[in-house]
Amino acid sequence: MTTSLLLAAALAGFVYGITPGPGVLAVLGIGADQGRRAGAAFLVGHLVGDVLWTTLALVAIVGVTAVGSLVFDLLGLVSGLYLLWLGWRAVRAGRSAGGEAACARVRRPLLHGLTFGLTNPKAYPVAVATLTALLSAKAGLLTWAMLPALVGACCAGGFAAYLIIVGLVGAAAVRRTYRRHEILITRASGLMFIGFAAHAILHAAPGLMAPRRA
Template sequence: MEASQYLALLGLWIAGIVAPGPDVLVILRNASLGSRLAGVLTAVGVMTGNLLWITLSLTGVTVLIGRADALQGLIQVAGALFLGWLGVGGIRAGLAARAARAAVPAGDGPADPGGAPSPGPSGESLPAAPPGRTPTPLRAFVLGLVTNLSNAKAIVFFVALFANVVPAGARWWENVLVFVLLVAVGLAWFTAVAWMGSVERLAVRFRRNAAAVELASGALFLVLALGLLLSAL
C-alpha cells in the first residue's frame, strides 16, 4: 500500500467515526449523566465492536455478510430492537426524572433527581449523578459494545471502506498496520468524546437537565431504530 492509500483510509475512517450516531450518543450520555469512568469504558466497548468489524473486514467476512440479504436483514432487525430498547429506557428515565423534579416543593432549591448535590468550586450546589443511571463498569463496556455491533449500517461502511482503499493483495504487515492505525485513532477519538462529556461544567449542565437529556437521547435512539427497521423491511 502507498502512503496516499493510508491517508485516504484514515480520512474516511475519521469522517465515519466523527459523524454523530449511536456510538457518540451513548458515550456522551454515560459520561455526562454517569461518570468519566463510565464514559471511557463505554468508549472502550464501542472500539471493541469496531475492532471486530475491522477484523471481519480484513478477512473478507463483511463482504459475505453484505451479499447475504437475509442475514443482513436479521442483523438490522436485531439492531433496531436493541436501539429501540435504549430509546424506551431513555424516555422512561426522562419521564421519571421530570416527575421527581416536579414533586420538589417550590423554594427548596433546584431539584436534583440524582440525590444530594455536591459543592461546586464557588460554594454553589451542583447536582450529583442520578442514582441508577450510572452504569457499572461491566455494564458500561457491554452497552458500548452492543450499541456498536447493533449498527447494521457498519457492514455497508466497512465493505465500502476496505473495498475501495485496501487492495485485495495487501501483505500481512500492511493489514496489521491498517488494523493498528484504525484502532488507535478510533480509541483516541471515542475516549476524547468521553472526556469532553465528563468535563465538570458540561456534566453539571447535563445533570441539571437530566430529564430533557434522557428524553432527547431516548427519542434519537427510537428514530435510529425506526430507520434501521424500515431499512430491513
C-alpha cells in the same frame, strides 16, 4: 476501500462514542461531581472496552455480509428493533423514589472505567446495532481485508467524541446543566436511538421484502 466508507465508519464510531448511554452518562456524573480530570481518566479506561466491542461488532458485521445480503438485512432489522427498544426506554426515563435519575452513575476514574468498558453488557449489542445502522448503506462494499481500516476509523471517530466529552464535562455550566436536565438529556438520547433504528429498518426492509429465487 473508499473514502466514503471510512467516513461512514468514523461517523459510526463518533456516534457510538458521543451518544448518551451508560458510559457517557457515567462520565457526565463523574465530571459533575469530581471534575474534568476524573472524567478523562474514566474515559481512558473505558476506551479499551470500546476498542474490543467495536472490533467484535465489525467482525460480526463483515462476517454476515460475507455470508449474504439476506443475513445482513436480518441483522439490520434486529439491530433496528433493539435500538428502538433502547430508545423507547430512554424516552420514558424517570427518577427513582429518592429523586435520583434512573441511570446509574460511576464515580471512580481509570480502573473503574476499564472495568466498566469491558464488562458493560450493553456495549456489544449497541455497537453492532449502531454500526449496522450507519454502515448499512455501504454493506455491499464490506470485506475482510477492510477490517483493520474500519476498526481504525471507528476508533478515531470514538476518540474524537471522547475529546469533545472531556472538553465539556469539567465546565461549570455543563455540570449545572447536567444536574438540572439529566432526564431530558437521557430522553433526547432516546430519540437519537429511535432515529438510528428507523434508518436501520428502512435499509433492511427492501432486501427482506424483495422476491427471492427458489
